[in-house]
Amino acid sequence: MRAFEIHTFRGGKWKIDSVFDDRDLAVFEAERMETSRRFAGIRVVEENFDESTQKITTRTIFRGAPAVEPKATPNAKTGKGPATGKAARGKADPRRTAKRKKTGKKKKSSLGFLIGILVLSICIGIASIITLRVLSGSI
Amino acid sequence: MKELPDETERQLVEDELPKGMERRLVLRLLSHWRTLGGERVFPSFAELEPVRIPDMWDNCLVLDVAGYQDNPVFRSIGSDLMAYAGMDLVNRHVTDAPQNTLVAVSVSYAAEVLRKGVPISRGGEFFKPDGVRVLYRSILLPMSDDGKTVSGLLGAANCREVTDDQVD
Numbered sequence: 001m002r003a004f005e006i007h008t009f010r011g012g013k014w015k016i017d018s019v020f021d022d023r024d025l026a027v028f029e030a031e032r033m034e035t036s037r038r039f040a041g042i043r044v045v046e047e048n049f050d051e052s053t054q055k056i057t058t059r060t061i062f063r064g065a066p067a068v069e070p071k072a073t074p075n076a077k078t079g080k081g082p083a084t085g086k087a088a089r090g091k092a093d094p095r096r097t098a099k100r101k102k103t104g105k106k107k108k109s110s111l112g113f114l115i116g117i118l119v120l121s122i123c124i125g126i127a128s129i130i131t132l133r134v135l136s137g138s139i
Numbered sequence: 140m141k142e143l144p145d146e147t148e149r150q151l152v153e154d155e156l157p158k159g160m161e162r163r164l165v166l167r168l169l170s171h172w173r174t175l176g177g178e179r180v181f182p183s184f185a186e187l188e189p190v191r192i193p194d195m196w197d198n199c200l201v202l203d204v205a206g207y208q209d210n211p212v213f214r215s216i217g218s219d220l221m222a223y224a225g226m227d228l229v230n231r232h233v234t235d236a237p238q239n240t241l242v243a244v245s246v247s248y249a250a251e252v253l254r255k256g257v258p259i260s261r262g263g264e265f266f267k268p269d270g271v272r273v274l275y276r277s278i279l280l281p282m283s284d285d286g287k288t289v290s291g292l293l294g295a296a297n298c299r300e301v302t303d304d305q306v307d
Binding site: 016020025029 | 258
């Protein structure tokens with residue numbers, strides 16, 4: 001017995017969307033769903049039930065291209081990103097975590113740059129004042 | 140290509156469906172079901188309007204499962220499906236559907252749809268009492284009136300009789 005399941009990736013996990021007994025129909029529908037860009041991921045999984053061994057074997061026969069994940073909108077009250085629960089943190093996408101770390105490093109370096117400019121400006125100012133006093137003294 | 144004689148009768152075959160529309164009934168109904176549901180898991184029967192799907196409604200059926208989980212009840216059957224049933228099945232249980240009919244094979248996997256809570260499409264063949272082989276394709280789609288529990292199934296099916304000279 002064979003079945004073709006369309007799975008969609010939503011809320012951080014794969015869920016069964018629909019089931020067909022025809023491979024071409026399942027793949028056609030999956031491709032059509034992919035064009036809608038509503039799902040972060042789409043795949044078609046073939047399930048084979050062997051009656052003699054009473055075992056089910058599965059294999060992915062179609063995997064759609066991942067859609068662009070919607071950007072998290074900041075929380076209106078705190079100005080921070082949306083709160084994430086423990087489960088969400090546990091299942092956090094490592095790509096997103098890496099991106100957050102990179103953004104943190106970028107903020108620190110720009111702040112250091114500004115401080116450096118400020119210190120340099122102060123030094124130049126002090127040097128100018130001293131120079132003027134020396135010159136006025138010599139004149 | 141072989142040249143045909145001038146007196147050959149030519150008949151223009153016109154599509155019943157608008158150009159570009161998906162021809163397969165089960166996929167059209169599945170698409171409509173997704174549109175009705177939107178972001179929800181199940182659409183509601185309250186939103187189902189037969190006038191919006193005139194090209195499909197005659198091949199559709201509605202099963203009531205609230206209180207009839209083990210043996211759903213037909214609440215609506217399209218005219219084309221009814222013609223294949225040979226009897227009025229409205230307000231009758233699925234087990235009352237005559238065997239080896241399009242209606243019977245279309246609802247034979249209703250229990251699986253209720254168990255999984257997702258649309259399931261099946262196809263196959265059966266033989267009419269007169270021995271004619273019939274190929275069919277059907278789909279059953281879960282519907283919910285409260286958004287959480289499946290209260291009924293929307294289904295559709297069509298078929299094609301295979302005569303001896305069409306056997307592949």
